[in-house]
Amino acid sequence: MVGLADCNNFFVSCERTLNPALENRPVVVLSNNDGCVVARSNEAKRAGVKMGQPAFQIKERIQSGEIIAISGNHLLYRDISLHIHDIFRRYAPKTLDYSVDEAFLIMEGIPASSLREIGEAIARNCWDEVHIPVTIGFAPSKTLAKIVAESCKKRGRRVGVLQAAESARPVIEKMSISDLWGIGRRLSKRLYAAGIYTIADFADRDLSWIRATLGINGERSWREIHGEDCIELAHVESSMQDSISESRTFPEDVDDYDWIRARVAIYAADCCRKLRAMRGECKTLGVWLETNRFHTDRALSHPQGTVHFGLHTNDTVAVCNAAIRVLDTIFLPDVPFKRAGVWLTDIVPSEAVMPSLFDSQEFLHAKNLRRHLMKTVDRINLSPGAPVIRLASQITQGHPGHNDGYSSSFQAPKK
Numbered sequence: 001m002v003g004l005a006d007c008n009n010f011f012v013s014c015e016r017t018l019n020p021a022l023e024n025r026p027v028v029v030l031s032n033n034d035g036c037v038v039a040r041s042n043e044a045k046r047a048g049v050k051m052g053q054p055a056f057q058i059k060e061r062i063q064s065g066e067i068i069a070i071s072g073n074h075l076l077y078r079d080i081s082l083h084i085h086d087i088f089r090r091y092a093p094k095t096l097d098y099s100v101d102e103a104f105l106i107m108e109g110i111p112a113s114s115l116r117e118i119g120e121a122i123a124r125n126c127w128d129e130v131h132i133p134v135t136i137g138f139a140p141s142k143t144l145a146k147i148v149a150e151s152c153k154k155r156g157r158r159v160g161v162l163q164a165a166e167s168a169r170p171v172i173e174k175m176s177i178s179d180l181w182g183i184g185r186r187l188s189k190r191l192y193a194a195g196i197y198t199i200a201d202f203a204d205r206d207l208s209w210i211r212a213t214l215g216i217n218g219e220r221s222w223r224e225i226h227g228e229d230c231i232e233l234a235h236v237e238s239s240m241q242d243s244i245s246e247s248r249t250f251p252e253d254v255d256d257y258d259w260i261r262a263r264v265a266i267y268a269a270d271c272c273r274k275l276r277a278m279r280g281e282c283k284t285l286g287v288w289l290e291t292n293r294f295h296t297d298r299a300l301s302h303p304q305g306t307v308h309f310g311l312h313t314n315d316t317v318a319v320c321n322a323a324i325r326v327l328d329t330i331f332l333p334d335v336p337f338k339r340a341g342v343w344l345t346d347i348v349p350s351e352a353v354m355p356s357l358f359d360s361q362e363f364l365h366a367k368n369l370r371r372h373l374m375k376t377v378d379r380i381n382l383s384p385g386a387p388v389i390r391l392a393s394q395i396t397q398g399h400p401g402h403n404d405g406y407s408s409s410f411q412a413p414k415k
């Protein structure tokens with residue numbers, strides 16, 4: 001049997017852990033730059049706010065206080081996500097992390113009769129430890145587990161167990177084919193044209209027709225609906241992001257080395273936070289500067305440099321020091337710069353970083369201590385706004401823009 005554990009209204013639930021006043025209110029979380037709705041509380045769903053709806057369409061309702069809108073705090077979501085996935089791992093012999101708020105639980109060797117109790121324990125722990133509501137569906141295949149979890153959510157249940165594929169019949173007769181995992185809007189249009197409207201219609205077709213019409217992915221979905229677990233996560237999910245970058249345009253042209261150095265340190269520290277949040281380590285760092293491209297009287301200058309670390313790292317101190325060393329090699333005195341950026345690449349998952357044969361015990365111990373230090377710093381820095389703990393190199397005074405020197409609150413003045 002396979003379980004799908006899925007957090008309810010995840011981003012909103014995360015925000016509620018910091019601010020209980022959001023409880024029982026229509027709350028939406030907005031995407032980067034507050035463009036559109038990326039998460040809704042149940043109350044916001046009932047108030048008719050749509051997923052992906054542009055924020056300007058509900059502007060008046062936000063201004064009147066009817067709907068509470070929050071800018072996403074993705075570092076917070078990442079941190080809670082890691083904790084939630086750790087809880088899942090305690091109960092399932094094997095898990096496949098599917099997204100920030102969802103994981104498949106591979107329950108090999110666990111009797112079906114104890115699944116409900118296990119599901120209840122997971123949901124209870126997620127609530128007690130991190131205050132996140134979670135729904136869990138168990139079924140013979142991943143696709144059916146998703147369907148069970150979905151229908152539990154609709155009925156306000158925490159856990160559902162589907163023993164046999166046939167028992168899903170009443171549910172899939174009512175579910176639109178467009179809600180079937182792996183069937184996009186484009187494919188569902190093609191299926192409507194062939195007279196397939198519900199998941200049950202899909203299941204009733206001959207496998208040979210499905211295979212001829214939708215290929216191997218359609219065939220897998222069909223088999224899954226019939227209770228055969230055959231979708232591997234590798235079929236649906238791409239691997240880890242292979243680079244991370246941070247860059248900003250300055251409010252004005254700047255030739256002050258100390259000020260630019262602080263910017264580079266801030267971007268490097270932000271990249272490291274993201275890198276640790278995705279549990280990765282990098283081997284290559286790059287820094288670039290750019291002069292103002294709108295000054296036609298001067299040639300555009302775009303110096304850049306990279307450095308390779310001997311060992312993979314996600315340590316803010318090591319990465320910031322390296323970024324400043326690179327900056328020193330590319331910085332040009334008396335040249336006013338308008339933009340700067342830092343990127344990290346050659347990223348691998350932390351658990352794939354093997355200690356070298358030549359690493360001493362002391363070295364490994366020191367590295368472990370640094371990991372704990374970074375983890376602690378990340379937890380303290382979770383609240384939105386400028387990080388509480390930062391390196392001295394991230395701080396300068398008397399610089400243009402009158403911001404506090406931290407990139408998240410860095411706003412170039414309007415022209």
Ligand SMILES: [Mg+2]
Pocket residue numbers: 006007008009010101102
């Ligand atoms: Mg979810």
